Amino acid sequence: MAKIQFIDFGGTARTVEAEPGSTVMEAAIKNGVPGIEAECGGACACATCHVYIEPDWQEKVGPPSSMEEDMLDFAFDVRPNSRLACQIQVKAELDGLTVRTPEKQA
Amino acid sequence: MTETIKTDCLIIGAGPVGLFAVFELGLLDIRAHVVDILDKIGGQCAELYPEKPIYDIPGFPTVTGQGLIDNLMKQIEPFGAQFHLNEMVSEVETLGTATAPLFRVKTNGDTVFETKTILIAAGGGSFQPKKPPIPEIEAYEQESVYYAVRKIETFRDRSVLIVGGGDSALDWTLNLVPVAKRVTLMHRRDDFRAAPHSVEQMRALVRDEKMDLKIGQATRLEGQEGRLSSVICRDNDGGEFAVACDAMLPFFGLTMKLGPIADWGLSLNENLIPVDTEKFETSVPGIFAIGDINTYPGKLKLILSGFHEGALAAQKVQRYVYPDRRVTFQYTTSSTSLQKKLGVA
Numbered sequence: 001m002a003k004i005q006f007i008d009f010g011g012t013a014r015t016v017e018a019e020p021g022s023t024v025m026e027a028a029i030k031n032g033v034p035g036i037e038a039e040c041g042g043a044c045a046c047a048t049c050h051v052y053i054e055p056d057w058q059e060k061v062g063p064p065s066s067m068e069e070d071m072l073d074f075a076f077d078v079r080p081n082s083r084l085a086c087q088i089q090v091k092a093e094l095d096g097l098t099v100r101t102p103e104k105q106a
Numbered sequence: 107m108t109e110t111i112k113t114d115c116l117i118i119g120a121g122p123v124g125l126f127a128v129f130e131l132g133l134l135d136i137r138a139h140v141v142d143i144l145d146k147i148g149g150q151c152a153e154l155y156p157e158k159p160i161y162d163i164p165g166f167p168t169v170t171g172q173g174l175i176d177n178l179m180k181q182i183e184p185f186g187a188q189f190h191l192n193e194m195v196s197e198v199e200t201l202g203t204a205t206a207p208l209f210r211v212k213t214n215g216d217t218v219f220e221t222k223t224i225l226i227a228a229g230g231g232s233f234q235p236k237k238p239p240i241p242e243i244e245a246y247e248q249e250s251v252y253y254a255v256r257k258i259e260t261f262r263d264r265s266v267l268i269v270g271g272g273d274s275a276l277d278w279t280l281n282l283v284p285v286a287k288r289v290t291l292m293h294r295r296d297d298f299r300a301a302p303h304s305v306e307q308m309r310a311l312v313r314d315e316k317m318d319l320k321i322g323q324a325t326r327l328e329g330q331e332g333r334l335s336s337v338i339c340r341d342n343d344g345g346e347f348a349v350a351c352d353a354m355l356p357f358f359g360l361t362m363k364l365g366p367i368a369d370w371g372l373s374l375n376e377n378l379i380p381v382d383t384e385k386f387e388t389s390v391p392g393i394f395a396i397g398d399i400n401t402y403p404g405k406l407k408l409i410l411s412g413f414h415e416g417a418l419a420a421q422k423v424q425r426y427v428y429p430d431r432r433v434t435f436q437y438t439t440s441s442t443s444l445q446k447k448l449g450v451a
Contacts, residue, residue: 076238076323103239
């Protein structure tokens with residue numbers, strides 16, 4: 001299991017356990033983390049699981065694919081460290097990953 | 107005033123559950139009209155995951171969202187349901203009684219129905235445009251900020267800022283350039299997922315100085331009494347710039363909202379509609395809720411659950427539509443009367 005920390009727009013941090021092979025979005029939904037909506041259920045089709053990767057983790061997480069980059073056009077306040085949580089696969093190296101959720105998803 | 111459409115059953119939502127309800131109602135000789143806010147049939151299956159495989163539809167080890175919708179359309183073809191797309195049901199008025207229900211239903215497209223029963227199969231609610239979290243944007247929604255173009259004339263001789271990089275943003279940019287005083291298209295990156303042909307046309311207009319293209323994101327609105335005068339934007343290096351405009355069209359895709367259903371006098375529980383598990387009827391007799399939009403103990407938001415719910419709701423709809431009919435249960439495999447309805451006997 002890997003630990004993933006979500007920090008919401010107000011600054012509250014929540015840490016959850018995520019299974020390797022699942023996605024960061026699934027870890028949030030399973031644990032009822034607020035700030036992630038995932039309307040489309042992980043199809044990379046709605047941009048409501050938008051997160052900001054903490055700078056220390058950006059290199060390990062990597063950049064979005066071109067399909068994800070296109071979908072980020074539907075998110076608000078997109079920054080260079082923006083990703084869609086449904087497209088980040090949990091793996092051992094990401095143990096301790098910290099992401100921030102935006103003010104509004106949809 | 108348009109003519110009132112009289113029907114036995116109005117289905118709200120053309121997703122898989124609404125479509126299969128057409129089938130179950132059809133077997134009971136009940137013709138349905140179907141209303142959906144999207145411009146296409148299929149609900150989330152068509153809008154969110156047309157290409158994605160679904161693995162838990164009984165009898166289909168795998169089927170894509172669009173594949174399922176195409177098959178359902180084939181299956182319900184004998185029943186000639188009429189579809190009213192691009193319309194959202196806005197008002198429901200009760201005309202009848204608990205034992206003989208009758209409703210007048212209006213859509214935002216001014217279609218009026220008089221229906222004995224209503225099946226709400228609205229899934230996650232209606233797909234509506236996403237509104238950017240720009241402070242005070244609501245104050246400008248009457249006169250300056252629009253999420254769709256209903257009439258091109260609204261934008262004649264105005265300075266319009268269009269935000270987005272998809273087909274809606276590009277198509278409306280191209281359509282409004284000849285009408286508006288000035289069109290500025292703004293996108294967060296100099297890369298567009300819209301159809302390449304539209305992007306080329308847009309770039310040609312920029313080269314010919316017929317419109318402007320800016321790269322950035324809107325952060326603040328300036329104006330008075332709901333009238334926009336400029337939009338303050340941030341470029342990708344953190345710098346600020348202003349776009350003078352009196353109309354803004356943000357295109358950030360769609361999100362699901364419960365919408366006007368909340369105003370129809372139904373009991374709600376956390377934006378879901380509680381129903382019984384015998385008839386899937388709501389707190390208002392004659393109005394049913396099936397699929398993801400309903401809730402009951404043990405509810406699973408699965409397409410297959412919605413199919414089951416539609417079949418049972420149809421039985422009760424039959425009671426309202428044909429109160430004197432003797433109900434006999436029949437199988438499509440063996441009943442010649444059902445097979446005639448399906449056009450196979």
